[in-house]
Amino acid sequence: MQEFLNCLGTKVFMADDFTDLSYHVGTFGPNTLWVCDTNTSRMVRPLPTPNVVIEAGESSKSFTCLEKIISVAMDNNLGRDCTFIALGGGMICDITAFAASIYMRGCRVILIPTTLISMASSALGGKTSINFRFAKDIVGTFFPANEVLICTDCLKSLPNKDYMNGFADILKHSLLTKDDTLFNLVATRKQQIMDRDPDTLKAIITISLQIKKSYIDNDPYERLGLRAALNLGSTFAHALEGMSRLQWSSGQAVAWGVCKAMEASRELGICTSEFAAGVIKLFAFYGFDVNYRIQRGDWMDFRNQIAKNKQSVNGVSSFVLLKDQGEYEIRPVDEEIIKSVVMVPSV
Ligand SMILES: NC(=O)c1ccc[n+]([C@@H]2O[C@H](COP(=O)([O-])OP(=O)(O)OC[C@H]3O[C@@H](n4cnc5c(N)ncnc54)[C@H](O)[C@@H]3O)[C@@H](O)[C@H]2O)c1
Incomplete structure (x- = not known):
């Protein structure tokens, strides 16, 4: 040990x-x-x-x-x-x-x-x-x-679904560092990851924890806006989990939430379309449902769930948005942008 x-x-x-x-x-x-x-x-x-x-x-x-x-x-x-x-x-x-x-x-x-x-x-x-x-x-x-x-x-x-749930957080961590090591591992070792190869698992778990530690050490209580970056995708994910009465598993919801955060980042001009598309493609590559959209009739419920979120400043929910790999911004997002990225489009 x-x-x-x-x-x-x-x-x-x-x-x-x-x-x-x-x-x-x-x-x-x-x-x-x-x-x-x-x-x-x-x-x-x-x-x-x-x-x-x-x-x-x-x-x-x-x-x-x-x-x-x-x-x-x-x-x-x-x-x-x-x-x-x-x-x-x-x-x-x-x-x-x-x-x-x-x-x-x-x-x-x-x-x-x-x-x-x-x-x-x-x-x-x-x-x-x-x-x-x-x-x-x-x-x-x-x-x-x-x-x-x-x-x-x-x-x-x-079980495979629980395994993949966990993998969503590893993919998320790979985006939260400028060091490409984890990103390259997940992008190139899909077979070993899906086969649960022990050495690959030890490597990705170790790096994932090192990335998490780098955000936590200087902001253990999430008060300085550093640790909060680890909540990438969470505002969307928790709203989806709450709206579904916890029927969406947390990992599937995180994967969806990160993709929604990328779409919002793109819509706000915070990141390039190429970067957002690349991240969404990576989650899709591992089989996550990146295209799910909530029904228009569920919008008020989803909106209320966002309002209950713990990531709020002066009562306004905030979102972690990515400018680039390892570069983030935490801010509120206009309701029309949230609607445009989460809801089925009107016909
Ligand atoms: N504390 C934190 O910082 C933090 C961060 C992310 C997620 N979470 C929480 O983690 C939870 C999700 O984690 P999870 O996916 O591990 O959920 P879980 O603990 O419910 O486990 C998922 C399923 O796998 C089964 N299981 C566990 N280990 C097994 C094994 N080795 N073999 C066979 N079956 C096994 C469990 O019985 C369960 O049915 C959520 O409650 C989420 O809120 C906490």
Whole structure:
């Protein structure tokens, strides 16, 4: 197990394989609470106790499941010196870290991400959350994990749609740096990426996390307009997820949202048509739905979802727009431009 990154005090380790991960996990000792979902609970047999297994799926990122985690911790008399261990994707990591951040005013938390998005992005950076009233991540804290343990062997059992969800964030990160390394990898190694080649995965996960770290280190609480760049596509994506009552998965929505941000950037003259087209082509190359448009009758719902967005300044929603690779601008966008890029055109 190699430590390869430290961000906001989180030590990030890469395991050689599942055996290496199991060995490290075996050193945790008692005084832990394991949290998994109904799929990831099958990855460790027997599952250490005490544990909480919650139903897989985004709807479990809820107050009800949060109560369940806190209840099991209390029922087992865990003190503030305990460690919560999340074994799962972004949903499990987000809710477990949130529970750890409020249990006895904060206990240790170790994240073992098991999906591509949680390995390449969400486990790093300390954003914890649950959803409420269909609003994504509306309740949460900043609470960086003590450790993140990445093992690409875990990805072998991940269904393709969940794998591709995570890949959307990697593509997004490749656009947020002037260094071409990640962009070139994703543009040229599609076969290895689709085959889940371990070396390629380790490379893209490592670079993706390094890019994320570069935005987080100097703006951990997203107050200086640096970290906010990582929200490229999110204002559009979260509105779509909210409008669909979370039926759109977050990765598919992010891919769509980044493409909409590119179209808006082009319409505003912030970037060239060629750059916008190139980015959209890259997402389409990996099979993301870049052409989806919302029905005209859904516009008010979509607009209301945008208004609920956390990325707002003085109550006005803002959008991350790209001028070029690694060059961004954060600003409100005129409603007519939003309509023109998201809605089916009138006949
Ligand atoms: N905290 C952050 O900074 C941040 C950033 C981006 C996204 N997120 C959050 O991450 C979540 C999306 O992440 P996700 O796609 O990992 O969702 P998820 O945790 O719901 O996992 C997706 C599905 O894959 C299953 N699964 C997980 N690992 C598996 C494995 N190894 N083998 C087989 N099945 C497995 C899960 O049970 C689930 O059914 C959203 O809630 C999103 O808001 C958080």
